[in-house]
Amino acid sequence: MITVDLAAETVRDLNQRLHDLPADTNERAWRVVNPKGAHALVAGLDRPVDVLIEGHVGYYCAGMNKHASVVIDGHCGVGVAENIMSGEVRVKGNASQSAGASGQGGLLVIEGDASARCGISMKGVDIVVGGSVGHMSAFMAQTGNLVVCGDAGQSLGDSIYEAKLYVQGKVESLGADCIEKAMTPHHVEKLGRLLARAGVKGDPNKFKRYGSARKLYHFHVDHADAY
Amino acid sequence: MCGIVGLFLKNPALRPQLGRHLSTMLIGMTERGPDSAGIAVYHKPVAASQCKLTLFHADPHYHWRAVGGQMGEDLSAEVDIEVKANHVVFTVTSDEATVRHWIKEHHPEVRIMGYGQLMEVYKDMGLPAEVVDKYSVRAMEGSHAIGHTRMATESAVTTEHSHPFTAASDMCLVHNGSLSNHNNLRKWLHKRGHEFETDNDSEVAARYFAQRLDEGATLPEALEAGLRDLDGFYTFTMGTRDGFAVLRDGIACKPAVLAETDDYVAMASEFRSLANLPGVDKATIWEPKPAVVYTWSLQ
Numbered sequence: 001m002i003t004v005d006l007a008a009e010t011v012r013d014l015n016q017r018l019h020d021l022p023a024d025t026n027e028r029a030w031r032v033v034n035p036k037g038a039h040a041l042v043a044g045l046d047r048p049v050d051v052l053i054e055g056h057v058g059y060y061c062a063g064m065n066k067h068a069s070v071v072i073d074g075h076c077g078v079g080v081a082e083n084i085m086s087g088e089v090r091v092k093g094n095a096s097q098s099a100g101a102s103g104q105g106g107l108l109v110i111e112g113d114a115s116a117r118c119g120i121s122m123k124g125v126d127i128v129v130g131g132s133v134g135h136m137s138a139f140m141a142q143t144g145n146l147v148v149c150g151d152a153g154q155s156l157g158d159s160i161y162e163a164k165l166y167v168q169g170k171v172e173s174l175g176a177d178c179i180e181k182a183m184t185p186h187h188v189e190k191l192g193r194l195l196a197r198a199g200v201k202g203d204p205n206k207f208k209r210y211g212s213a214r215k216l217y218h219f220h221v222d223h224a225d226a227y
Numbered sequence: 228m229c230g231i232v233g234l235f236l237k238n239p240a241l242r243p244q245l246g247r248h249l250s251t252m253l254i255g256m257t258e259r260g261p262d263s264a265g266i267a268v269y270h271k272p273v274a275a276s277q278c279k280l281t282l283f284h285a286d287p288h289y290h291w292r293a294v295g296g297q298m299g300e301d302l303s304a305e306v307d308i309e310v311k312a313n314h315v316v317f318t319v320t321s322d323e324a325t326v327r328h329w330i331k332e333h334h335p336e337v338r339i340m341g342y343g344q345l346m347e348v349y350k351d352m353g354l355p356a357e358v359v360d361k362y363s364v365r366a367m368e369g370s371h372a373i374g375h376t377r378m379a380t381e382s383a384v385t386t387e388h389s390h391p392f393t394a395a396s397d398m399c400l401v402h403n404g405s406l407s408n409h410n411n412l413r414k415w416l417h418k419r420g421h422e423f424e425t426d427n428d429s430e431v432a433a434r435y436f437a438q439r440l441d442e443g444a445t446l447p448e449a450l451e452a453g454l455r456d457l458d459g460f461y462t463f464t465m466g467t468r469d470g471f472a473v474l475r476d477g478i479a480c481k482p483a484v485l486a487e488t489d490d491y492v493a494m495a496s497e498f499r500s501l502a503n504l505p506g507v508d509k510a511t512i513w514e515p516k517p518a519v520v521y522t523w524s525l526q
Contacts, residue, residue, distance in 0.1 A: 037499030056498050056512065075512055077498060078482065096482070096514055115514050116479055134479075135517065 002027055007034040011041055021047045037077065042070055045087070062089045065106065081108045084125050097134070100127045103144065109198045116153065119146045122163055128198035138165050139175065145194060149202050157210055165210040166191050168202060177216040183209045229390075229403040230256025230376040230496045231483075233464040234504075235471035235523050238490040239370075241505075245270070246367030248504055250359045252493070253374045255500035257355050259403075260376025263389040264358040265350025267399040267466055270369030272345050278323035278396075281340040281348045282315050282330070283386060291315045294334055302329060312361045314340065314349050323396060338387060338424070343397030345468055350375075350389035370525060373466045375401040382427050392430045394421070394437035397468040402429035403496055404481045406459035432457060436465065450474045450520040462515075464494050469525040479517035486510040492523050 004014050014032065021027060025047060032053045035041055039058035042051050045068035053061070056074035066085040075093035084103040091099075094112035101117070103125025110118075113131035119138045132150030139155070141163030151169035158175020164187075165178075174180075183205075191204040232252040236242055246268070253264060273279050282291075295306040295317060302325060307318040319326050323342050330337055341348030349362040355376045359365065375390035382388050391399040406412070409428035412435055417423070421434045435457065439449035446465075450472055453463075462481040465472040473494050475483055486493045486501045488510045495501050498512070515521055 036502035037497060039499075055508075056502070058497060058499055075498070077484075094513065096484075097479075116517070 001029040001031050003031045003033060005033050006036065006038060011038050015040070015043060018042060018045055018047070018049065018051075021049065023047065025049070035074070039077070042068070045070070048087075056093070065089055075112070080110075081106075081125075084108060094131070099129075100125050103127070107198060109200065111200070113150065119144075119163070122146065126194055126198075128194060128200050130200050132169065135172075136175070138163055138178075141165070145190075147191065147194060147198070147200075147202075147207070149200060157212075159216060160210075160212045162212060166204075166207040167210065168207045171208075171210070174210065177213050178210055179213045181209045181211045183207065228259050228378045228380075230259030230500070231374070231390075231401040231403050231462065231464050231494070232256060232496070232500050233371070233373040233401070233466070233471060233473070233492075233494040235371040235492045236369075236490065237492065237523075241490055242270075242370060243368045245369045245372055246363075247365045248493075249367070249372045249374055250365045251503050252495055252500040253355045253359060253364070253376060255502070256374075256376040256496060259496055260378045261354055262379050262384045263350065263352045263377045263386070264355040264375065265348065265377075265389045265391055265401075266358075266362075266364060266372055266374040267341060267346055267348045267391040267393070268364075268367050268369045268372040269345045269397070269466060269468070270347070270367060273318050274320075275344075277318055277320050278326060278342065278344060279316055279318045279347070280323070280326060280330075280342040281346075282317060283313060283338040283340050283350075284336065285313060285386070287313045289313070289337075294337070297333070298326070298329055301333075302326070311349065311363070312351070314351075314362065316347055339393075341391075341393040341399060343468065346393075346397045346399060346466070348391055348393060348399060350391065351386050352384060352389070371466055371471050373399065373401050373464050373471075380405060382425065387425050388427050390429055391466075392427070392433035394430070394433040395440060398433075398437055398440065398466070400429065400433040400436060400463055400465045402432055403462045403483075404460035404476070406432060406457055406461065408458040412456070428459070432461070432463065440467075446470050446472055446522050446524075447520050450522070454518050454520075462496070471523045473515050473521040475515055475517050475519075477518040483515050484512065485515055485521070486512045 030051045035055045037058045041061045043063040048067040051070045058077040060079045062070040063082045069088045071090045081089040082101040084106045086106040088107045090109040095110045095114040098117045099114045100108040108127045111130040116134035118133040122141045124144045128147040135153035138157045142161040148167045152171045155175035157178030299306040304321040309316045390401045406428040409431040462483045463474045
């Protein structure tokens, strides 16, 4: 395992080393210590490496992640795994706002809570949150799955497209055009598989499913109040 | 964008280190606010018969001793003067309202940065590290302190427009965000006798909370009222004689993170400002919820 101490090296050095790895690299196990809330840690990875970050991180950690598996053993700031393309990002603590924003693929697991705007504009990523999410989560979410084992804050799924939202706890309020939908055996099975993949304990039968009422897809004057 | 920090010590044994930790926190927010920086520190209480005022004049050779001498003669008071760069702390055996009135009448060119019995306020243009060095912030002891690093968006880069803003005795506020109804609130406060020193929206917020406290509200009540009356984006951190408060608006666009141990409560815009505090690895760390009032007070 290669250990990078950010008390001695810069974030830029670390990220550049990871970006420079060839496709057939043997340097697949990395450990980062002393992150001390630094921004843009391990952003833009494009190789199937495992990275463990020991401590709390700042903004945009593991942004644009492709192929890599990143574990943050701490809390993280705004925009963790924003625009994730593939691979897996796991936060053992809590995440700040906009976790997994615009994510296009892969898996984001937040074992604690995520605050506002979790999964905003998600485009295919699967996000599993062990705790609760804040207001405006899954705003304009296009596709992918957001699983919340705790509660969801105000305006969940506002202006949602075709993402699927599963919440076990209370939903403070649903946003415009987001409705509760039937939890069929097909959805229970899919959710069960996703929870198992995320390594998060939960009974898929206890979740409710939310999605788009599809009334905002096209302008209709009778729906003007909802815009 | 701005950076704000606050450190409230629960364990008195840490008081000698207040300035050192605050300096690290403030410098940690340099990228969020390179234009100017300021702090308010609560320390060195004066006697009940005294008050202290932090004063500023842009001229580093301003004739503070002559001003102090004349003030002492006019008010029949003893005036103790401590000069720190272009700031000065006057400790006067008189009541604070009389001293402030005297300064406004005789030396309107002097800016009153803060007043009370504990609080001192230092703010200046430049990088946080420069401000920390200029005012020897690392050496300051005390019970609590707040700080601000400013990237100006709403008004000019000057010492006067820097935070913290003071609007009452031993009370100050730092703000990250922008208010949209500050003109109406300024009129409302003007009718209630507030005189404004700047056109800054954050001064309006400081005076708004001072007004509510003056009407008899407790610190949590004043902040609750703010949630109803202040329109805009904000994360506030406020210091009072024995209290410390954090408030975010309901949308919570402006960041904030809190860390609490048995020894202290620390607040910053971003975790990197808290990363070097003692015992932060074992602290309870959380993001303050939108529209929830957080307050602490000295025992």
